[in-house]
Amino acid sequence: MALWDRFKDSAQTMQTQLMQKKNELKSGAFRDASMAMCALVAAADGSVDPSERQRVAQLIATNEVLQNFPADDLRRRFEENVGKLTTDFEFGKVGLMQVIGKTKKKPIEARAVLQIGIVIGGADGYFDDSERAVVREACFALDIPPHEFDL
Template identity: 35%
Template sequence: MSIMDKFGGFLNNAKQTSMSTMKRFTNKNFLDAVVAGCALVAAADGNISGSEKQTMVGLIENSEALKVFKTAEVIERFNHFASGFEFDPMIGKQEALKAMLKIKGNQEEAKMCVTICCTIGSADGNFDKNEQQAVRDIYNALGLSPTEFGI
């Protein structure tokens, strides 16, 4: 089974998560973790593409877990983290991981964050090695098992 088959299976399972479970993720730490992770993955290939930004906003607007947040707030937080990568990639990564560590103790939030970040990584049609490594960095920082994500 190829890595993309495993990843596809993981994404299909994640999509089947119940709405009642997703409603638990309506806090600012979770929002920051998600947008920080999205910025980290999007910046991993050296370019935060429009498709990655559009996918993130679309996911948040359509997610029961995140649509409680105003789109303007989501964009503002994403731009905050993205600007760290523009200033210096290592500083951007450190700031993003710092924000994500606030959800480390909550396995459900951490898994949902990684799921969304994986979706961002494949948003431009190419989930490249750098983006996959960024996702690995995220799940390692959050204390999640790599076998759960097939990457």
């Protein structure tokens, strides 16, 4: 099986797992951490072009798990986070990793945030090295071994 096929199967499995936990993923900490993760994945290569920004915003709006929250609220939070990263990437990244870290005490939420990052990162057909690296860093922020997610 080709690497992409394995990744696609893995992303589909993760989305299925997220759907099974949807009713447990309604906290503000999960919402905020998910939007932080989406922004980090979108800006993983150091910049976010308008088409990528629009694509990720569309993915956020259509992700069934994230539909626990109002789409306009998610988009606003995503845009604010992207703004922090475009103003000062390293400083913004530190702040967003702290937001992600707030889910550490709830393992279901913490793992779901990582899964959201992987699903969003791979939605364009390619989960590149910079996207993998930012999700791996989030694993460390959550004290979750990256190998659990093949990172």
